[in-house]
Amino acid sequence: MASQDISALKNYKALLFDCYGTLIDWERGLLATPQIRGLLAQDGAPDEQGLLAAFSPNEVRVQAATPGIVYDEVLTQAFKDTAHDLGLSATDADAKAFGDSVPSWPAFPDSADALKRLSDMGLKLIIHSNVHNAGFAASRKKLEKGYEFDQVFTAENIGSYKPDHRNFEYSIRRLKELYGIERDEILVTANSKLHDHEPGHIAGLKGAWISRPGANMGVKKFDHIVPDWEFPTMMDFADAMEKARV
Template sequence: MTEIRWATFDCYGTLIDWRHGIATGIDLIFPGRGQELLETFNRHEPAVQAETPALRYREVLTESLRRTANDAGLTLLPDDADVLAASIPYWPAFDDTAAELQRLRDAGWRVALLTNCDRDIIGAAQRRLQSPVDAIVTAEDVGAYKPDHRHFRRFADTFDARPGNWVHVAQSYFHDMVPAAALGIPRVWVNRLGESDDPTIADAVVTDLDRLTETVIDVSGRYLRPDV
């Protein structure tokens, strides 16, 4: 029987344009300030996740936005505080997402999401991917946010995933590449932002999802055990 092969993905930042979503959401309530405040938000979000790992992601978004507005000396009206949680189902997928997910599936790979968000949010976001997803592990499921290892351990235990039949693909160095490396999970870093972190932590580095299927197959092959 053919062994099931899994490609797991972080969703936001890798498949869906997280930075566009955050910046655009901020622009709705503080016009013209979205790009300016994006990095401040990006600094607060992992801190909120680490402080309160059981907090649902929609609340993480809201609290991170409150802290961002406070740092900038801006008044965030109570009715505006949930703008990011309300708009997240509309954040767009990257142009290369749908086609490459389908190419992976056509090559015989199953696709799963290991995501730092809530079940209802990722459910609404799946329509943006335009390709079926075979499994999902959320922060709500495991009670923690990556880079905590619980997403990866839950997936491995549930689906008998291991090096040789599993490759993890993600944009975030901090949330995904570091824990995947620590756990010995084959990994592809999608360095969309041209970041300068040490690339040797990954088995392969790409700048987008074009020809990702070939990269995943190559990385997986390096971990296959020879027949004995």
């Protein structure tokens, strides 16, 4: 990672976190499900990265086409579509079980500790996620260790999915109403360039990219999207935020 000026990080009061891909290792979680393992074991299946590359656009398409459905249903349909696209066999039961897999996805090892440090700095920690409330309820137990998120803004509550600009305007408006925090005091903190950094920039928000080595979905093929800061882990980001605020 190139040297970067972190001094401006001291100006932010709220961190707008993507959860899955940034705090929760959704790619590892997806690939570990018995349903995905079943697809990968079939003749003609791609490798893991190829399967993720096939799954990601299907997920985005389902979210855009049916913004009112909850995230477990998005996963179910995207699984069916991916299997079909790849010429692989999958039952409705497989798809439903995959849709219910969010609670099994693991947190990145550094997420909880880094979030606790950021909370201790007095920053507002805001979840801004393409998830349903029941799914995040399971994930938050893996993340809240000695602190609590200040707000949780889910696609289920907003009624649309990122990168829809409505999601960002909703979060910006609510942070102003709840805390008097202005647009230029909110920092998008996320892994996905597609879902978070590009629409965040359009909404007038700067972003810290948690680049998570090896990340595929929402990252590969989006090199033209250049976040304002880059940190490979959440702990690196917490270190930088701490130094900026001294």
